[in-house]
Amino acid sequence: MTDVLDKPASAGTRGVARGGLANMAGSALAGGTGVAVTWIVARSLGAEQAGAFFAATAAFVLGGGLAKLGTQTGLVYWPARLRATGREHLLGACLRTGLTPVLALSLLLGATMWLAAPAIARTTAHEAAHVVGAHTAGLRVLAVFLPLQALTDALLTATRGYRAMRPTVTLDRILRSTLQLLLVALAGIATLSLPWFAAAWVAPYLPVTVLAAYALKKVYRAGKPPGVTTTRAERRGLQRDFWKFTGPRALASVAQLALQRVDVLLVAALGGLAAAAVYAVAGRFVVLVQLANQGISQSVQPRLAEALATGDRRAANHLYQTATGWLVLVAWPICLLVIHLAPFYLRFFGDGYVDGKTVVVVLACAMLVATGCGMVDMVLAMAGRTSWNLANVLVALTVTIGLDLLLIPRYGALGAAAGLACAMVANNLLPLIQVGRAVGLHPFGRGTRAAALLSLACFGALPLFHTPGLIASVPAFLIGVWLLRGHLALEAFKPMRRTR
Template sequence: MAPHVTDVLDKPGAQTKSVARGGLANMAGSALAGGTGVAVTWIVARSLGAEQAGAFFAATAAFVLGGGLAKLGTQTGLVYWPARLRATGRAHLLGACLRTGLLPVAAVSVVLAAVMWLAAPAIARTTAHEAASLVGAHTAALRVLAVFLPLQAFTDALLTATRGYRAMRPTVMLDRILRSTLQLLLVAGAGIVALSLPWFAFAWAGPYLVVTVLAAYSLKKVYAAGRPAGATTHRDERRALRRDFWKFTGPRALASVAQLALQRVDVLLVAALGGLAPAAVYAVAGRFVVLVQFANQGISQSVQPRLAEALATGERHAANHLYQTATGWLVLVTWPICLLVAHLAGHYLRFFGDGYTAGRNVVVVLACAMLVATGCGMVDMVLAMAGRTSWNLANVLIALTVTIGLDLLLIPRFGALGAAAGLACAMVANNLLPLVQVGRAVGLHPFGRGTRTAMVLSLACFGALPFLGLAGLVLGVPAFLAGVWLLRRPLALDAFKPMRRTR
């Protein structure tokens, strides 16, 4: 056994504690990022009005889609391969691995930024066809975002590479905290000064300039610390690595774009088929979904490198333990949010303005879909870490076909609610399909003791009690906290205790 493998084969309890430490910091950062995202949405909705807010959300959706395409699936490859190389005693290839993943992202992102710049007038005319006066401002906002698209793609790739070294701090500090805080401050400043739509776009995208520089420095630092002394590589090794890297990452590149399209294309379709005002209602109603996704990312990004190492060395028991424990934590964090948002949908939407209360049913539909999605855990990531990226691609393409087909059928008749139905069906398909595949092909499933306990506790406190009215809502929170404390052992919350130092 290679000496690098010993760290992978730790006892499950030790792995859980390690994941808990990284996951807790990432979860805290994700909570901050999700909260600032909601605050930014509130500022945009209140400052710009429904139509201009719809144009802003449509522009940022196009920006995120472009950035997702430019990353070429490296969100998985730049974690999977560094973790695998270290676990199998080939750490001398880490530098070649990073160059293989990062350089194409830099080149493709510049090309796509140019495409977005040139296509901005056409995108604006398509999504703002019912508000001709906004086409010019919408075009300018898209072009502002196009300038920052390479920075967004390269930042994510750099931070992904640091996570391949198990370094969670750069992601938490730079992406979750610094970028989110700067976005909130700059967008708030734009709202106070009452600036135009393009300036809002600049305020939202501008922080990527600072974060990109700091992310590059962080990767350089962790790479220098983990590089074997006197490491040399041969041309044949590098060539084989490039081939294997893109053989694994290629399907994931398409899958990641399709995954982003699942999350963003519906906003563009609502704008094109229903108008900018319904698009704003839909974007606001679904904002809590982004908060839940941040929680998912916060846990899964901490689990991902260790899961890749465990699967690379055949430690199925350790991998299953990590998957089930992380899913229990995810349910414990996200199900109360989804259930409360569903119960309080009207109050939640009124927070953004009276014009957004029409999205109440949208909130309920999406909340129910998120219960299913989070109950399966980070199943798509598990499938990818098991090397089944082609299966992952097929699943996401099926889900994308479902959402686009239902959107085209339902949006003209039902508006934002039709888009919500399409996304809900796609999310269910995109989680249940890989759930079956992971169980049959890899022998893993998320329904351990902690997951079942978290589900029952959340449903009792935030699903059933709120039907009693205000008293039930008030009682739900202390009942949930008491249940978490009493059930801390099956929920594996002891992993968050500080580890004692020994001489």
């Protein structure tokens, strides 16, 4: 396997494997706790109140995404680029350039969400007037914590710009998600109302923000060159370049979040809170797959930025293809199993959610296409094509909103699923073509092909033989992974041998 054993590429892959494995473990925990939180809310609050909770958290995530101003890309790209080009003395100015506007805008948006809470509640709960008061209170609880959510993500993003994956794993994936599960479980045991569930879900952002700030301070001090000062012209030039790169990504990140969250709000407004609850529950596995994608891509991102900054396309392509193979190996079995087991998956949340079977199938098929392209939007952004990335996401957002407005009034949650599926396909195929033509990268290495064929055989074909096939699918998959470990570059996960 000459391409994998190439020393520079292998070194980068080993670094990605170490960070990605920790991130994947944390993402698995966060995904599991997220499913558990969804189950508790669905079981404890009933369909209408659960729909109000999911609509409120969707508005909260949208507001936080807007406040971050695309810095989840800029605060990785620029620290990595500054270090790769020998300009470490500008790292402090870079962090201030990215973090200060996030703090200011998040405070403004938190106040706006507080004031707009009654209007949002009336719009999304118009068919359930008795829920409006609790819905408004829940939105206002979330509004208070919105600045902390935006700051948490921005601070942890900046630590990843230093290749530090541990703060993201320990603070966001483990600590926050575990605290959310514990507090929401306590709210369920005490049979509290919707606003208390919102408070339980959002409260962990307070300690996590404080600890994330400390983690960034620590890695910044460790990497700060001694006795080097910056000139005013350098700082201004950096600010200009930072926002020239990050500005389009800011709009793209908001559109990307809207692509993921606005459908819940539209289903609530056009189809009712009960339909929104069904849609949110049916699509919960999508968040699990997205966390797996983040777990790998966040480890790849700084190394990919450094490779592209120095013009090393061979290393960049190797990282992209290897990471896509790992993503397919994790994500496709989840999607294929969810397709086969959709009725059992939905009944886990309650009998009232079984009608979402077709929603699950539509979204799972779209996720197969999306994950098969790898983290292509991130690759496009790390190549400096943030304006292209913005255009792609706006196209996808237009597709999903247009189809939602057309289909939700008639088909409810299924209409929203169709809109999101078409948008996901567009949002991955468009950048896939652009990355191939403009940058010369593609995700279809032999690791990706091996992972796809193995997943289709074990979790697509074998379950067609009903219970015996399902039982055989997991051991067959594990055997196949072992036999294809060379093609999948799994030796990158082995500990490196020490040499004299």
